[in-house]
Amino acid sequence: MTRDEIAAIIESFVKSAKRLKDCGFSGAELHGAHGYLITQFLSPWSNNREDDYGGDLEGRLRILAEIVDGIRAVCGNDFLLGVKLPSDEGVQGGIDPNEAARIAGAIASWKKVDYIAFNPGNFSLSLENHVPNMNFSPGPFLDLLPPLKKAADQTPVMAIGRIVSLAHAEEVLASGRADLIGLSRMLVSDAAAVNKAARGRESDIRPCIFCNVCWGEIHAGKPIACIHNPELGTSGEAREAPVKSTRARRVAVVGTGVAGLEAAWRAAERGAKVVLFGRSTDLGGSAALDARLPGRGDLAKTIAFQVDKVRANGVELRLGREASIEAIKSVCQMLSSLLPALQCSLHHLRKA
Numbered sequence: 001m002t003r004d005e006i007a008a009i010i011e012s013f014v015k016s017a018k019r020l021k022d023c024g025f026s027g028a029e030l031h032g033a034h035g036y037l038i039t040q041f042l043s044p045w046s047n048n049r050e051d052d053y054g055g056d057l058e059g060r061l062r063i064l065a066e067i068v069d070g071i072r073a074v075c076g077n078d079f080l081l082g083v084k085l086p087s088d089e090g091v092q093g094g095i096d097p098n099e100a101a102r103i104a105g106a107i108a109s110w111k112k113v114d115y116i117a118f119n120p121g122n123f124s125l126s127l128e129n130h131v132p133n134m135n136f137s138p139g140p141f142l143d144l145l146p147p148l149k150k151a152a153d154q155t156p157v158m159a160i161g162r163i164v165s166l167a168h169a170e171e172v173l174a175s176g177r178a179d180l181i182g183l184s185r186m187l188v189s190d191a192a193a194v195n196k197a198a199r200g201r202e203s204d205i206r207p208c209i210f211c212n213v214c215w216g217e218i219h220a221g222k223p224i225a226c227i228h229n230p231e232l233g234t235s236g237e238a239r240e241a242p243v244k245s246t247r248a249r250r251v252a253v254v255g256t257g258v259a260g261l262e263a264a265w266r267a268a269e270r271g272a273k274v275v276l277f278g279r280s281t282d283l284g285g286s287a288a289l290d291a292r293l294p295g296r297g298d299l300a301k302t303i304a305f306q307v308d309k310v311r312a313n314g315v316e317l318r319l320g321r322e323a324s325i326e327a328i329k330s331v332c333q334m335l336s337s338l339l340p341a342l343q344c345s346l347h348h349l350r351k352a
Contacts, residue, residue, distance in 0.1 A: 006053060006063060009037070014070035017079070027080025027114070030067060034130045035122030038064055039086055042103060043122075045094035061106055068112050080114050082158065083107060087118035087144040090126025097144055101151035108155040117158035117182055118148055131185070132162040134210045134298040139163060145177045158182045162210055166197045188214045189229050191238040199240075207305055209298040228258055228302045245271045252277065254323040257285025261306035268313035275316045277323035283307050 001009075017028045032038035040046040041063045047054045053062050064083070071081060085103060089095045095103065104116055120141055121129030132140050141161050149157040159178035163169050169181040186193055189208035196204050206229055214232075217225045224233060231237040249272040253264040256278030268274040282288060284303035291299035310317070321327065 003051070003053075010063065010066050010070055013067045014074055017071040017081075018074045021075045021079055027082065028071070029082040029084055029117070030064070031084050032064060033084040033086045033117075033119050033121075035089070035124065038067075039089070039095075039122060042085075043089060043094045044099070045089065045091050057102060057106060061103065064107070065110065068110065072112055081112070082115045082117060083113050084117040084119060084160075086120055086122065087141060087148060088120040089122045089124075090120055090129060091122060091124050094122070097147065100144075101148055104148050104155075105151040105153065108151070108153045113155060115156040115158050115180055116148075116152050117160055117180075118145060119160050120144070131212055131215050132210070133212045135295040136162055136210075138168060139172065142172060142177055149177065149179075156180055160184070164208075164210070166193065166202070166205075185210060185212075185214060188224065188226050188232060191232075192240050195238070195240060201240075203308065204240075207301040209301050211299070228262070228306075230262065242266075242269045249273070251275070252323070252328045255285065256280065256283045256317075256319070258287050258302055258306060260285070261303075261310055264315045265306065265309040265313045268315050269309075273316075274313075275318055275328075276310065277321065277327065278317070278319045279322055281320040283310075283319075 013030070020028050030038065032042060035046075041053065042060050044060070047060050049055070049059070052059050054060060068081065068083075071079070075081075085100060085107075086095045087100050088097050100118065104118075107113055107116060118141075119130065121127060129141070139159070139162055142159060145157060145159060156179035158180040159172050160182035163172065163181055163183060163186065165186075169183070172178055172181060183193075186208045190196070190206040193205045196202065209228075211227060213227045214224050217223065226232045229237075231239075249267070251264075251267045251272045251274045253260050253267070253274060253276045256276060260276065260278070261283065264274050264276040283306075284291070284300075287299050288303055290296050291303065318327070
């Protein structure tokens, strides 16, 4: 990059932060991890420049320092500003935990950054460390944090990377390894997770299974998606209660895979009388088979969540039989025969 190109990049970062503030955002995070541009400047493995944007630590930090200064100049000191850094690039001659501590200490000394987040990996053979999936243990890189937190001095440190539940997040904070917890995929799975927990409704939180479909779709140039949250990206995704239907409905759902279970309890939650047909006597469909494979056990959490919701919302299960037209008609006839009794009961309740 030429010096003019570097100046243009710095200006773009600053304008982006200002735009966020103007739109009402409380802050922004500079992504200096995972092998992106800021990492490439910070790392001795990738930065072989011989001008004042390379060489020693001060030179490699220069672009980040000028970005931070520019953002503070236009957004002020009350605009929250975080930086994500590599805790370990995973490449020979790159940013290892010792170098990460040096970088964190230097950034903390500026006293212009509100927090520092750490996560390993770059775009090389350590790519899989960016977003640890279900094959990783919970919080696989948390043990790297204590010396980095010490180097960051008074600047708060954020833990990220396969924090599997809000209870797990609380454990990390209580251990003193981090001051903050960063959540992404958990909130992709359920945008209302934190609000539900605050109201004592942890069992209603749709669990993240860390399958990384959301990450994969983005890198494929597609809109973000979640394999078991159909409301992702909609205006109602953070809702905590359904919009009840004003009409009594009878719904037959065929198939007891994840999609069938979701459709059944969603309809019942909105007030419909739902019957769920399944040819198998087991619930979960092919996902249940997938969950038995090595490293795929987290998929069972999706099925357990769906089954709990089906039962809690009174869905009638008709398992081990084909959903023929005759079978569905018999359910409709049975429900129709109950309608006069229900209407009579409603009449007496109204009179009472």
